[in-house]
Amino acid sequence: MRRNDEAAIAEAAALIAEGLPVAVPTETVYGLAADATSGEAVARIYAAKGRPDFNPLIVHVADLAEAERIGKFDASARRIAEALWPGPLTMVLPRQPDCPIASLATAGLDTVAIRVPAHPAMQALLRATGKPLAAPSANASGTISPTRAEHVTKSLGGRIAMIIDDGPTTIGLESTIIAVDAGRVRLLRPGPVPISLLAELAGCAVEAASAGPIEAPGQLASHYAPSRPLRLNATGRREGEWLIGFGDIAGDASLSESGNLTQAAARLFDLLHQADAAPAQSIAIAPVPETGLGEAINDRLRRAAAPR
Numbered sequence: 001m002r003r004n005d006e007a008a009i010a011e012a013a014a015l016i017a018e019g020l021p022v023a024v025p026t027e028t029v030y031g032l033a034a035d036a037t038s039g040e041a042v043a044r045i046y047a048a049k050g051r052p053d054f055n056p057l058i059v060h061v062a063d064l065a066e067a068e069r070i071g072k073f074d075a076s077a078r079r080i081a082e083a084l085w086p087g088p089l090t091m092v093l094p095r096q097p098d099c100p101i102a103s104l105a106t107a108g109l110d111t112v113a114i115r116v117p118a119h120p121a122m123q124a125l126l127r128a129t130g131k132p133l134a135a136p137s138a139n140a141s142g143t144i145s146p147t148r149a150e151h152v153t154k155s156l157g158g159r160i161a162m163i164i165d166d167g168p169t170t171i172g173l174e175s176t177i178i179a180v181d182a183g184r185v186r187l188l189r190p191g192p193v194p195i196s197l198l199a200e201l202a203g204c205a206v207e208a209a210s211a212g213p214i215e216a217p218g219q220l221a222s223h224y225a226p227s228r229p230l231r232l233n234a235t236g237r238r239e240g241e242w243l244i245g246f247g248d249i250a251g252d253a254s255l256s257e258s259g260n261l262t263q264a265a266a267r268l269f270d271l272l273h274q275a276d277a278a279p280a281q282s283i284a285i286a287p288v289p290e291t292g293l294g295e296a297i298n299d300r301l302r303r304a305a306a307p308r
């Protein structure tokens, strides 16, 4: 684990040039980043995460100009990018004909998921490597996403060459994912960006993703899972439970005592990690309203609670 500074970024860039993955914070969650143009480097990401399948990965780039070398932007995709990048939004777009991204990173699809992250550490790493960086969340496949460097150490420590520590992430939930093609916008994963804002920028409705085989991200029914059973919509604690509260329901710790959804999103994965490490048999969590960011929070909670 290394504190984020110039020397750490230079060292991380050298590791990435050797084809090794490095953990680095973004404003959403910590990512496990490797050179997206190298199939071998991308394969090392899957190996470190123990991913059961070659799910396609998000490709991070420094700016829109870089993104346009990789994916095809129609007018609405460009409008959305100009308004929301850098930030917690990923766009799935058709690949450019000469797209340099390794096919393993896109799981052989003819589309590519692209994001311009805002976090200074990830931005510095992108500039230092001069490469597009494939980066899934830096945790073992199917487990709770990391919002602190310590979460990465617990999940992947010993399996990766370096972790850059820059404290807790500010947003705490993975990026919103939309697919944009031929003037249509479809929501693949709810996240920090309000759907109403996307619709306004696109000038059309945002459609729900069809339940096709690959479309959907983190779309395994069981995902983001703690090692213990998780009970949703708990209005009180049952015996042996560690209760995560929200609003009026206090619990052992609270997502947000004031019922603030932004604060709840930032604390969600951290409290799931805490609950998982506590001396209790199972975890319960208070109801979180399905409005605004609550939609993305409940999406993660349903997957975390799903039968495995």
Ligand code: TXA
Pocket (backbone or CB within 6 Å): 026, 028, 029, 030, 031, 032, 055, 056, 057, 058, 090, 092, 106, 109, 111, 112, 113, 115, 135, 136, 137, 138, 173, 174, 175, 177, 188, 214, 215, 216, 217, 218, 219
């Ligand atoms: O906030 C985030 O998005 C974080 C940070 C590190 O950027 N990354 C992240 O990556 O959450 P990951 O790998 O955990 O989730 C990426 C999701 C996958 O579930 C995958 O199914 C979807 O993006 N995805 C990637 N490429 C796709 C494509 N071409 N078509 C459809 N879905 C795609």
Ligand code: MG
Pocket (backbone or CB within 6 Å): 136, 137, 145, 218
């Ligand atoms: Mg993930």
